[in-house]
Amino acid sequence: MARPLADEVRAIAEQYPESTSAVLPALRIAQERHGGWLPPEALEEVGEALGLTPAYCKGVASFYDMFHLAPVGRRLVEVCTNICCGLRGAQDVLQAFERELDVRPGETTPDGAFTLRAVECIGGCGWPTVVAIDDRHRLNVSAGDVPGIVQELRGG
């Protein structure tokens, strides 16, 4: 049985002089517990734990790219399409994922297995193209690597 969210959040909040500072870590934990996104009840739980309104929590969450206010797939595949990866063929990598997963960037596969996103620079510019899978970075990915990656993710 997992520790209640409120207990975990309050323990984190104790690290900070003001408990509102814990809203980002709290939202992250809530998102992990709710299948990778923040439904209204997740925002209520975070708000209750920190003495904030759900609206405040949603206002904060909506500012940050890594919080999702709509359902996402079980695996998150994010392809950097900023300039450094773009100069080295990121669009080919993204298109290869579109082909393999049969979705457009921003969409989730009908079976709920994958969400594909194009993302802004994730900080691996010297090793293009950078692909984040559930926040783990794969470096030097080329379009030719993509079928193997998708097969691995489907099999794993």
Add this chain to the structure above:
Amino acid sequence: MADVIVLANADERDLRQLAEYRAVGGYTQLERVRSLEPAAIIDELNTANLRGRGGAFFPSGRKMQFIPPKEQIPKPHYVCVNADESEPGTFKDREIMNRVPHRLIEGSLIAAHAIDSQHVFIYIRGEYLDAFETLRTALDDARGAGLFNGVTVVLHRGAGAYICGEESGLLESLEGKRGQARSRPPFPAASGLYASPTLINNVETIATIPKILELGGAEYAKIGAPPDSTGTRLFCLSGNVVKGGNYELPMGITIREVIYDLGGGIPDGRALKAVIPGGSSMPILTADQIDVPLEHDALRALDTFLGAAAVIVVDDRACMVQLGLRVAQFYMHESCGKCTPCREGTRWMVQLLEAIEAGDATHSQLDLLLDVCDRILGKCLCPLGDAAAMPVASYVVKFRDEFRAHVDQGGCPFGGESSLEGLFAPVDQHTHHPVAEVPA
């Protein structure tokens, strides 16, 4: 290599291990300076002429001197380490945290002592999960070894917002808010985190401090391109180059040396077209300017900046309108929305660049684009708008013929063959702002 400072010994040893870091003299400077007056540390940093490595190049010792004494503002003092490295082209802080986390921790604790602080916050960008875990382990090891001496160090993960690398956005985010820029004054030194005196420094700046104290400020100041550009930088090399990656070198090495001697040159037999010297927000240099030394004064003379030392190489396959469009899309996406010139101006830039790329623009709209850039520059609470306007304006000025060709030919002269053709920007995922149209 004698002139490796921040990554010293990281090639030979696994410095993520506390014992290994201690074996190369790690934490001895912390232990030494704890018996010194804070002013002695700051003097040493001023002698070294350490400048901020996050991009602003502000003298680090002087920044510490701005922190008022506790008698003047009787509140806790805070140290915030800015590990929210998000500028396209930069990935050096990631390497520092992954390979020499204890040097960052030691530097943070020294900085805390220098401003009489008991509280350190390290704000790390959310996307750096591996670096977060490495740093967390290193913090646990250092804490377990009793090195904190009563100082609390909190590792705080961001959640994906470029603006949180801007100091006031970082403070807002750390307080649990949307990361929107603050009006200054008051400056963080007087009223930063929780309205208390706060020192904010970049990861590389902080991680340089232990070695400066080990070498002595005067010795450190001989490295690089004194008097202003002392010491080393981790140059982040990316784009159209054979061997991208981080290279720690003394400031003053030329762009040509970085690209050809270290990076192995341009792949696929292509020609160099342009170089961005400091990260995507910096004005661009043309191929004939690459003998410039990578140091502050020489780059200022060419109307650009060393920034975060991110050298982005662009070969002759890239359409400069597409490059400008993608850069503008990024800053439009990342604008926090607080200041009108940035929020609206970045959108206008994108719309104008889209029209130019599509061949739907007139020559006068090239001037309109420059005018929009000018109406953003210096008119916002933080430099994010400048970060969009400066580079794009430089592309228009330096590659005017290419921009004009788009107008004259009614479309992109690369005819679909540009290396950036079809590059997808994730702007459609952020539709919460109403989009204003460019006035006719």
